[in-house]
Amino acid sequence: MSVEPDIINIPSHVPSDLVWDHDISVYSKELDDPYLAAARLHDDAPDVIWATGAYFGQPGWVLTRHADIKSVYMDETHFSAFAVTDFSKMLEVDWKLNPQEIDPAAQHVYRQILQPWFQPKAVGRMDASVRALTKSLIAEIKERDSCEFVEDFARSLPSTIFLNIMGLPLEELDQFLAWEQDWVHGDTLAKQQEAMRAILTYLEDCVADRRARPRDDLLTHVAQAEIDGRPLDYGETMGMCMVLYGGGLDTVLGSLGWQMYRNATNRDTQMLRRRHPAKSGRTDAEQRRRTGQGHNGASVATD
Numbered sequence: 384m385s386v387e388p389d390i391i392n393i394p395s396h397v398p399s400d401l402v403w404d405h406d407i408s409v410y411s412k413e414l415d416d417p418y419l420a421a422a423r424l425h426d427d428a429p430d431v432i433w434a435t436g437a438y439f440g441q442p443g444w445v446l447t448r449h450a451d452i453k454s455v456y457m458d459e460t461h462f463s464a465f466a467v468t469d470f471s472k473m474l475e476v477d478w479k480l481n482p483q484e485i486d487p488a489a490q491h492v493y494r495q496i497l498q499p500w501f502q503p504k505a506v507g508r509m510d511a512s513v514r515a516l517t518k519s520l521i522a523e524i525k526e527r528d529s530c531e532f533v534e535d536f537a538r539s540l541p542s543t544i545f546l547n548i549m550g551l552p553l554e555e556l557d558q559f560l561a562w563e564q565d566w567v568h569g570d571t572l573a574k575q576q577e578a579m580r581a582i583l584t585y586l587e588d589c590v591a592d593r594r595a596r597p598r599d600d601l602l603t604h605v606a607q608a609e610i611d612g613r614p615l616d617y618g619e620t621m622g623m624c625m626v627l628y629g630g631g632l633d634t635v636l637g638s639l640g641w642q643m644y645r646n647a648t649n650r651d652t653q654m655l656r657r658r659h660p661a662k663s664g665r666t667d668a669e670q671r672r673r674t675g676q677g678h679n680g681a682s683v684a685t686d
Contacts, residue, residue, distance in 0.1 A: 397433045406436025407445060418674060438680045455681050459486050463684040473572070474579050478618025480626050493623065496608045500548065500601050509544070516543060537639035545631030550600025563632040586624045601627070634676040641674040642667065
């Protein structure tokens with residue numbers, strides 16, 4: 384919902400010609416393709432604008448050019464990844480999403496914890512099981528004249544893989560996805576907070592269980608992780624678990640959905656795949672790049 388300009392306190396240092404009285408989330412939904420909708424800013428707006436709805440409804444600056452966005456992410460002196468999503472405030476905790484809200488200089492120690500599970504060799508060990516799952520889903524679809532791609536494929540494939548990696552029960556997938564939907568896409572703050580607390584409580588129990596009864600899964604790896612000989616504290620552990628939960632159950636699902644949408648609505652892409660099947664991998668990689676699911680931002684650390 385767009386924010387009324389008379390409700391917004393526009394800072395005195397913001398030039399009036401840079402004020403953009405729109406919510407970027409609403410603006411992105413004005414066309415069938417949100418990526419093309421947002422790209423209109425390249426034609427209709429300055430390189431930098433101050434939006435009344437910039438990030439999850441909050442006012443702030445929006446950068447519309449890649450070079451400027453990259454420079455902000457690389458500048459840890461003036462900008463910080465923390466306190467952007469309001470996650471800590473919404474959940475009423477004093478810890479961060481890990482490593483999402485941790486600045487790059489400090490991120491590497493946490494990424495090193497996760498890296499062994501996502502290196503090419505580790506991913507390669509899952510090749511056979513992922514291919515078998517993919518073929519079984521496609522076989523079910525082939526029995527019908529049509530399918531609802533998100534529900535019949537994109538929902539099941541990454542979620543099943545993720546739950547197997549984490550060591551979470553497949554039979555609870557519907558509940559996991561319901562919580563994720565309310566956390567990320569809930570239409571009220573209360574619904575989002577309720578879902579976040581339910582996820583956190585569930586993961587707290589899982590971490591306690593893995594510390595008492597270790598298994599060969601990613602949750603055990605995180606629960607028992609150490610940095611320089613010390614175990615991760617509560618906030619570091621739960622912040623990492625919450626990021627894994629959100630990424631595993633929402634990000635890939637959304638990315639697959641938008642990739643298929645592009646394939647289904649773009650005849651040139653369809654013809655390219657038919658004529659040059661060997662190039663499909665490169666086409667998929669480019670579509671993943673163009674349909675990223677992240678909602679990243681930065682806050683000013685020092686002016």
